[in-house]
Amino acid sequence: MEVTDAAVVAQVLAGDRDAFRVLVDRHSRSIFRVIYRMTGNQQDTEELVQETFLRAYKSLERFELRANFSTWLYRIAVNRTLDFLSARKTHMQTKDTYQIVDNPDAGDSSQIQLSATGPGPDRLVLSEEMKRKIAGALGLLTPAERVAFTMRHMEGRSIEEISQTLNLKASAAKNSVFRAVQKLRQQLEPYAGPGSPTRPVRWGGSAVK
Amino acid sequence: MNHLSEEQIVLHYYGDADETADVERHLAACTECRAEFARVQSTLKQIEPIEVPEPPASFEEKTWLNLRDRLPGKGGFLRKLFSPQTFGPQQKWALAGAMVMLLVIAFLAGRFWPRPMQPVTQQASQVNPQRVILVAVGDHLERSQMLLVEIMNSDAKGPINFSSEQAEARDLLDSNHLYRVSAQQSGDPQVARLLDQLGRVLAEIANGPAEVSPGDLEQVRHTIQSEGLLFKVRVVGSEVNSRVRRPELSGSSVNQRL
Numbered sequence: 349m350e351v352t353d354a355a356v357v358a359q360v361l362a363g364d365r366d367a368f369r370v371l372v373d374r375h376s377r378s379i380f381r382v383i384y385r386m387t388g389n390q391q392d393t394e395e396l397v398q399e400t401f402l403r404a405y406k407s408l409e410r411f412e413l414r415a416n417f418s419t420w421l422y423r424i425a426v427n428r429t430l431d432f433l434s435a436r437k438t439h440m441q442t443k444d445t446y447q448i449v450d451n452p453d454a455g456d457s458s459q460i461q462l463s464a465t466g467p468g469p470d471r472l473v474l475s476e477e478m479k480r481k482i483a484g485a486l487g488l489l490t491p492a493e494r495v496a497f498t499m500r501h502m503e504g505r506s507i508e509e510i511s512q513t514l515n516l517k518a519s520a521a522k523n524s525v526f527r528a529v530q531k532l533r534q535q536l537e538p539y540a541g542p543g544s545p546t547r548p549v550r551w552g553g554s555a556v557k
Numbered sequence: 558m559n560h561l562s563e564e565q566i567v568l569h570y571y572g573d574a575d576e577t578a579d580v581e582r583h584l585a586a587c588t589e590c591r592a593e594f595a596r597v598q599s600t601l602k603q604i605e606p607i608e609v610p611e612p613p614a615s616f617e618e619k620t621w622l623n624l625r626d627r628l629p630g631k632g633g634f635l636r637k638l639f640s641p642q643t644f645g646p647q648q649k650w651a652l653a654g655a656m657v658m659l660l661v662i663a664f665l666a667g668r669f670w671p672r673p674m675q676p677v678t679q680q681a682s683q684v685n686p687q688r689v690i691l692v693a694v695g696d697h698l699e700r701s702q703m704l705l706v707e708i709m710n711s712d713a714k715g716p717i718n719f720s721s722e723q724a725e726a727r728d729l730l731d732s733n734h735l736y737r738v739s740a741q742q743s744g745d746p747q748v749a750r751l752l753d754q755l756g757r758v759l760a761e762i763a764n765g766p767a768e769v770s771p772g773d774l775e776q777v778r779h780t781i782q783s784e785g786l787l788f789k790v791r792v793v794g795s796e797v798n799s800r801v802r803r804p805e806l807s808g809s810s811v812n813q814r815l
Binding site for chain 1: 563564567568570571573596597600601603604606607609610612616617619620621623624625627628629630703
């Protein structure tokens with residue numbers, strides 16, 4: 349029978365440092381996927397996976413043994429990534445705006461990589477162009493908006509999970525998701541298919557009560 | 558008719574809008590808002606989840622190898638016992654007090670309790686107070702060793718928050734005094750000398766600033782190194798533990814030093 353995560357944590361806390369490897373083996377791939385969706389860069393993601401586990405190890409005394417280790421680790425990963433994106437954003441403001449690249453091996457943390465697959469050969473050109481636009485639009489989000497949008501839109505996490513992970517009120521988590529979508533619409537709807545453009549903007553002041 | 562706000566439409570797309578029934582009723586009745594909802598839907602559907610490349614087969618191995626040398630050591634039994642997840646802060650202090658009391662009682666019992674004249678074999682199953690103290694001293698040295706190792710391996714590129722190490726040193730300092738006195742009284746100069754040296758270093762750590770500079774850290778390390786303290790703690794700790802494991806210590810023939 350497989351030893352539970354909580355039992356492994358207890359083993360590490362008792363002084364068996366090498367037991368931590370079991371947790372790395374079990375969770376590093378899922379954490380890689382979570383972080384990659386937010387950074388879009390493999391090299392940054394690999395480093396952040398290590399940082400996540402290091403931070404988890406150092407905070408292991410604060411882990412409640414009855415809690416779910418993967419949820420706890422997920423929170424650390426998201427927050428570590430948020431810190432990273434914030435630091436990168438600050439750095440980029442003094443340099444350039446995001447550069448869009450196709451080559452996932454380029455490795456520059458300032459570049460946003462594009463998803464490698466498209467819907468089909470017939471729509472390839474349009475699809476690739478749209479991916480560029482989407483990547484560019486995602487790059488304009490603030491780190492908090494990007495993380496909240498990724499969690500809600502790409503991972504299907506609930507508002508409650510987002511607010512707990514980012515330590516926000518539910519209203520603030522909703523607002524982050526909304527602001528992200530609002531910015532994405534501004535960037536993408538001019539290129540969207542039938543149905544565009546949007547109606548004249550007068551949203552926000554005349555809501556249904 | 559009031560239209561839905563953009564926020565209501567976007568949140569409704571994700572099923573997160575308040576008053577969902579009102580929003581749905583409005584969408585059913587208002588073509589303009591329905592068209593806007595369709596545009597939001599169309600845009601968001603184009604944003605597919607980013608496809609994540611599969612990390613290489615050796616990813617876990619590589620992560621662990623990069624990580625392993627950066628992991629500081631964790632404490633042993635006592636540290637686990639005193640961790641926040643085992644006991645809350647108040648319970649922790651109560652437990653610490655109870656343990657000290659237990660040690661004092663065990664020590665006094667060992668010294669003053671009348672020893673009945675019974676066969677050795679009968680006594681072998683009874684708890685020996687000297688053994689209790691030896692076990693406690695072994696744990697104390699193990700905890701001290703972990704603390705010293707942590708300090709020796711700390712990253713010293715900038716100011717370091719030393720508060721957790723200080724708290725640990727203060728805890729250890731209290732019990733260190735008790736064990737040193739016990740060792741002196743039971744005629745074990747080797748352990749008493751070591752605990753005396755250890756006490757001075759623990760006091761230096763416990764009474765230092767909460768945030769230490771690389772220079773301060775270097776000074777503490779120098780003290781630990783110049784006295785060969787870490788080595789002595791390891792050697793004596795190992796000797797104490799081997800004494801605990803000796804079968805004769807669990808019987809009445811314990812006339813050995815602490």
